[in-house]
Amino acid sequence: MGIDLEIEQGEFFALLGPNGAGKTTLINVLAGLTLATNGVAKIMGHDVVRNYREARRVVGVVPQELVFDPFFSVRETLSIQSGYYGLRNNDAWIDEVLYHLGLRDKENANMRTLSGGMKRRVLVAQALVHKPPVIILDEPTAGVDVELRRSLWSFIKRLNGDGHTIVLTTHYLDEAEELCSRIAMLKKGEIVALDSTKNLINNVSGYLIRLRLSSKALPSDLQPLLESYTEGCFILRVNNYSKIESVLAALRIEQIRVLEMELMQPDLEDVFVKITGNTKDMESV
Numbered sequence: 001m002g003i004d005l006e007i008e009q010g011e012f013f014a015l016l017g018p019n020g021a022g023k024t025t026l027i028n029v030l031a032g033l034t035l036a037t038n039g040v041a042k043i044m045g046h047d048v049v050r051n052y053r054e055a056r057r058v059v060g061v062v063p064q065e066l067v068f069d070p071f072f073s074v075r076e077t078l079s080i081q082s083g084y085y086g087l088r089n090n091d092a093w094i095d096e097v098l099y100h101l102g103l104r105d106k107e108n109a110n111m112r113t114l115s116g117g118m119k120r121r122v123l124v125a126q127a128l129v130h131k132p133p134v135i136i137l138d139e140p141t142a143g144v145d146v147e148l149r150r151s152l153w154s155f156i157k158r159l160n161g162d163g164h165t166i167v168l169t170t171h172y173l174d175e176a177e178e179l180c181s182r183i184a185m186l187k188k189g190e191i192v193a194l195d196s197t198k199n200l201i202n203n204v205s206g207y208l209i210r211l212r213l214s215s216k217a218l219p220s221d222l223q224p225l226l227e228s229y230t231e232g233c234f235i236l237r238v239n240n241y242s243k244i245e246s247v248l249a250a251l252r253i254e255q256i257r258v259l260e261m262e263l264m265q266p267d268l269e270d271v272f273v274k275i276t277g278n279t280k281d282m283e284s285v
C-alpha cells in the first residue's frame with residue numbers, strides 16, 4: 001500500500017475502488033485490526049498503534065462482515081458495547097439509535113433470530129453507541145432493503161451535519177455521488193484519484209447518447225463514437241451538444257430511424273470506469 005491521505009474533520013468522504021484495491025485493508029489498519037508494515041495512521045491526531053486507546057475511543061467502525069454475539073438481545077448488545085467505552089446511563093442515546101435504525105420493535109429479540117438486514121442495522125448501532133466523532137462505514141448497505149438505506153442515510157447525514165466525520169466505502173456509486181463531498185479512488189493499494197465529487201465528474205469529457213435504432217448496424221461515420229452496445233441500444237460519446245446534430249444527420253443519410261434517444265450526463269460511474277478501467281464491480285475485498 002502506498003497511501004498518503006488526510007481527511008478533514010467534518011467531511012463526508014468516500015473510498016472507492018474495485019475488488020482488491022485495498023479499501024477494507026486501510027479501514028482495518030485504522031480500526032487496529034491490521035498492523036501496517038510501515039507508515040503512520042492517525043485518527044484525530046491519535047496514532048492507531050501508539051495511542052490505540054484514544055484512537056479506538058474516537059472512531060466507530062461498521063464492518064463489512066456480519067459479526068455478532070448470538071447470546072444477547074439487541075438492547076443487551078448495545079448496552080454491553082456502551083460498557084466497553086465506560087458509558088453509563090446511555091439508554092436515552094440507545095433509544096434514539098434504535099428508533100432511527102428501525103430497531104425499536106426488535107430491541108428484545110435475540111441476535112441470532114434476526115435477518116441479515118436487521119443484523120447489519122445492529123452493527124451500525126454498535127458503531128454509533130458511543131457517539132464517535134469519526135464514523136467509518138464499510139459497505140453499510142450491502143444486501144439491505146431500500147427502507148434501511150433511506151433511514152440510515154437520513155440519520156448519518158444528520159450526524160455529519162452535527163460535525164461527525166464520515167468515511168464510506170460502497171459499491172453503490174449513486175450513494176457516494178449523492179452523499180460525499182470528496183472522493184478517493186484506490187487501485188492496487190494506490191490512490192489514483194482524489195478530488196471533490198463535483199470536480200471528478202466535471203473532468204469526464206463529453207456526454208453519452210443512448211440510441212435505440214431501427215437498424216442493428218451503426219453507420220461507419222459514427223463507429224469512432226461508439227462506447228458500448230447494451231440491451232439493444234448504442235451508447236455514443238460526443239464532446240458537446242453541437243455534435244448531436246451530426247449524429248442525427250448521419251443516421252438520416254442511412255435512412256435509420258431513431259426509436260429512442262436519451263442524453264446522459266456524466267456521473268460517478270463514468271469517472272470510476274475511466275480512472276480504474278473497471279466496470280462498477282465495487283464489492284470490497
